[in-house]
C-alpha cells in the first residue's frame with residue numbers, strides 16, 4: 001500500500017486551518033459549557049420544583065438525543081430567527097456548549113454533593129452565608145474532585161466536534177472529508193484526521209493531569 | 216453569673232415521624248458552663264444544633280441575648296457569627312492551611328483586614344499551644360491538634376457563646392486531655408459554654424450545671440454534684456451506672 005503523503009501535504013494548510021477551528025470551537029464551548037453547567041447543576045440541586053423541573057428536562061433532552069440531531073435543530077431552527085441567517089460556526093458552538101452543560105451540570109452536582117456535610121455546617125457555624133460557604137469551602141474542594149470527570153467531558157467534546165462537519169462547519173473533519181472527496185483517498189483522509197484528533201485529545205488529557213497534580 | 220444569654224422555650228423538632236426534641240426548655244446564663252449528657256439518640260446534638268439554627272425547630276422559641284432566632288427579620292448569619300461551634304469530627308477545611316482555616320471567616324464575614332486577622336490567629340494558636348502549626352495542612356495534624364485548631368477557629372470570630380458537640384469523642388484517649396485543658400481554660404476566662412460530652416470528670420470539674428437528656432426531653436438537671444452523686448431520676452441513675 002502506498003500512502004500518498006503528497007496529498008496530505010497539499011491539503012496541510014486547509015487541515016491546519018480546520019484544526020485551528022476545531023481547537024477554537026472546542027475551547028470556547030468547553031468554557032461556555034462549564035459556566036452554563038454550573039448554573040444548571042445548581043438548578044438540579046434546587047428544592048424549588050419550578051427551577052429543578054425545567055432544568056431536569058433540559059438535561060434529559062440533551063443527554064437523550066443524538067448530538068447530530070441537536071446540531072441540525074440549532075443550525076436550521078434555532079439560530080436563523082435569532083441571527084436572521086444561518087451561521088454554522090455559531091450553531092456549532094451553541095450546540096456543543098448546550099450539550100456539554102448537560103453533562104458538566106451532573107459533574108458539578110456529584111462533586112458538590114460528595115463533600116462532607118460537616119464542611120458546610122462548619123462554614124455556616126462561622127457565620128458564612130450559603131454563597132460564601134459554597135465559594136470558599138465547598139467548591140474549592142469539589143472542583144479538585146471534579147477534574148478527572150471534566151477531563152473526560154472535555155475530551156468527548158473535542159471528539160464530538162467532528163460531528164459539526166455535517167452542518168458544514170469548516171473544521172478538521174470537514175476538510176478531511178473534502179480531501180477524501182477530491183482524491184477519493186479514504187486512508188489518507190481519515191488516518192490523518194484520526195491522528196490529529198488523537199494528538200489534540202492526548203495533549204488535553206496530559207494538560208489536565210498536570211493541572212490535577214498541581215492542585 | 217450573669218443574665219440569661221440563651222433562652223429556649225418549648226422547643227420541638229422531629230425528622231418525619233421521629234420526634235427528636237419534645238418541648239425542651241432551657242436557660243443558660245452568661246459565663247455559665249452547661250454540660251449535656253444522655254444516651255445516644257436522645258437529642259443532644261439536635262438541641263445544640265438548634266441553638267445556631269443548623270437545625271430549624273418546628274415549634275418553640277430560641278432567644279440569644281433576648282433576640283429570637285426565629286423572627287422573620289433576623290439575619291441568621293449574624294447570630295451564627297456570635298455562636299461558635301466545635302464538632303466531634305473537627306470539620307477543618309482540608310484545602311487550606313491552619314492559619315487560613317482560622318482567618319477565613321474573620322476576613323470574609325467580619326471583613327477584618329488580612330494582617331489583623333493573622334495576628335489574632337497567631338494569638339489564638341499560641342493559646343491552644345499550636346503556634347508552630349500555622350502553615351501546616353489540617354491533614355498533617357493529630358486529632359487532638361486538629362480539635363484545638365477547630366476551637367481556635369471558632370474563637371477567632373470572638374463568639375459570645377461556644378457550643379461543643381462531643382469534642383473529644385473522636386480522639387485517641389491520650390489526646391483527650393489536651394483538648395479538655397483548652398476548654399477548661401476557656402471556661403475559666405468566663406466563656407459561656409454548652410458542652411455535650413461523655414467526659415464526666417470534665418463535667419464535674421468545669422460544669423456549673425448538668426442536664427441529663429433522654430428521648431428528646433431534659434429529664435434531670437442540677438449541679439454536677441447533685442446529678443452525679445444523688446440523681447433523683449431512676450433513668451439518670453441507670454445511665455450513669457453505665458458510663459461511670
Ligand SMILES: Nc1ncnc2c1ncn2[C@@H]1O[C@H](COP(=O)(O)OP(=O)(O)OP(=O)(O)O)[C@@H](O)[C@H]1O
Pocket residue numbers: 230233235253254255256257258259260261262
Ligand atoms: N438529619 C437527620 N435526619 C433524620 N434523623 C436525624 C437527623 N439527625 C438526627 N436524627 C435522629 O434524631 C435522633 C436524635 O439524634 P441526635 O444526633 O440529636 O442524638 P444525640 O443525643 O446527639 O446522640 P449521639 O450521642 O449518638 O450523638 C436520632 O434518632 C437520630 O437518628
Ligand SMILES: [Mg+2]
Pocket residue numbers: 259260261380381
Ligand atoms: Mg450527637
